[in-house]
Amino acid sequence: MGNGTSIGRVRGLGSAHSGAHHWLIQRFTAIGNLFLGGWLLFSLLGLPNYSYITMHDWLAHPLPATLAGLLVLCTVWHARLGMQVLVEDYVHDAGLKFASFAALNLAAFGAGAFGLVCAIRLALGGA
Amino acid sequence: MASAGVSRPKRPLSPHLQIWRWGPAMAVSILHRVTGNGLAVVGIATLLCWLGSLAGGPDSYALFQAQAGTWYGQVVLVGLSWAFFNHAASGIRHFLLDIGAGFELVANARWSVLTPLIAILATAACWAAVWLR
Numbered sequence: 443m444g445n446g447t448s449i450g451r452v453r454g455l456g457s458a459h460s461g462a463h464h465w466l467i468q469r470f471t472a473i474g475n476l477f478l479g480g481w482l483l484f485s486l487l488g489l490p491n492y493s494y495i496t497m498h499d500w501l502a503h504p505l506p507a508t509l510a511g512l513l514v515l516c517t518v519w520h521a522r523l524g525m526q527v528l529v530e531d532y533v534h535d536a537g538l539k540f541a542s543f544a545a546l547n548l549a550a551f552g553a554g555a556f557g558l559v560c561a562i563r564l565a566l567g568g569a
Numbered sequence: 570m571a572s573a574g575v576s577r578p579k580r581p582l583s584p585h586l587q588i589w590r591w592g593p594a595m596a597v598s599i600l601h602r603v604t605g606n607g608l609a610v611v612g613i614a615t616l617l618c619w620l621g622s623l624a625g626g627p628d629s630y631a632l633f634q635a636q637a638g639t640w641y642g643q644v645v646l647v648g649l650s651w652a653f654f655n656h657a658a659s660g661i662r663h664f665l666l667d668i669g670a671g672f673e674l675v676a677n678a679r680w681s682v683l684t685p686l687i688a689i690l691a692t693a694a695c696w697a698a699v700w701l702r
């Protein structure tokens with residue numbers, strides 16, 4: 443490892459060893475999105491109407507509620523990974539990049555938690 | 570750099586939008602990015618509004634339904650379903666490219682043209698089923 447050119451400073455260090463993991467989880471969650479999104483799509487198309495009663499009765503069952511919770515988690519995880527790539531590609535200032543990642547993580551955890559609480563509330567009859 | 574020995578020359582960045590000649594493959598690529606990030610922001614927001622309004626009770630769901638029924642609500646919902654189908658189609662294309670298939674010029678261009686068409690057809694079929702029932 444030298445300290446001259448940019449390539450010289452990183453040569454010999456090997457890979458960061460985290461890119462493959464990100465890439466794989468992006469695929470795993472994409473497969474989840476495919477199934478869970480398809481489930482939501484066909485469920486909505488199969489409902490007789492979109493009144494509160496119909497929607498609520500459907501989502502109050504354990505299986506739909508579980509799948510709704512999983513849909514939230516899987517899409518949020520996938521979106522969190524995907525938007526990280528967007529930031530890495532377009533935000534080059536180190537401070538701004540750090541702030542973007544911080545905001546992205548807060549938003550992802552917030553969205554995931556809120557969606558789960560909603561699904562659980564629907565399932566356990568709080569609403 | 571003659572003046573300051575420590576300053577580094579600007580390294581070349583990876584090719585950006587304006588460098589590529591437009592073609593089917595790059596159009597699918599940028600559409601995948603646009604639809605993915607659109608879904609991430611608007612899609613998840615809408616999903617949570619829908620679930621949240623249901624969890625909040627009949628009144629909040631009525632509010633959601635009223636907004637979803639307006640012309641702009643319908644534009645958002647149709648747009649999201651299109652984004653989902655388009656991203657799903659180009660995502661499946663990603664899976665095929667991941668295993669090393671579909672890189673030959675003709676096959677690559679063919680599927681690049683077909684993925685957005687499949688998405689438009691799926692969107693149309695989906696909303697026909699909703700509106701015509």
Ligand code: HEM
Pocket residue numbers: 468469472473475476479517518520521523524525527528601602604605606607608609610612613653656657659660661663664
């Ligand atoms: C329906 C099934 C889906 C499939 C098969 C799928 C597939 C993929 C794949 C393979 C990638 C990685 C592309 C790459 O490595 O360059 C990706 C990226 C991404 N996906 Fe999905 N995805 C799906 C659904 C979703 C959903 C529902 C969202 C949003 C909530 C989403 C948001 C994103 C984002 C933001 C990216 C990053 C795009 C970029 O800036 O390069 N995806 N998707």
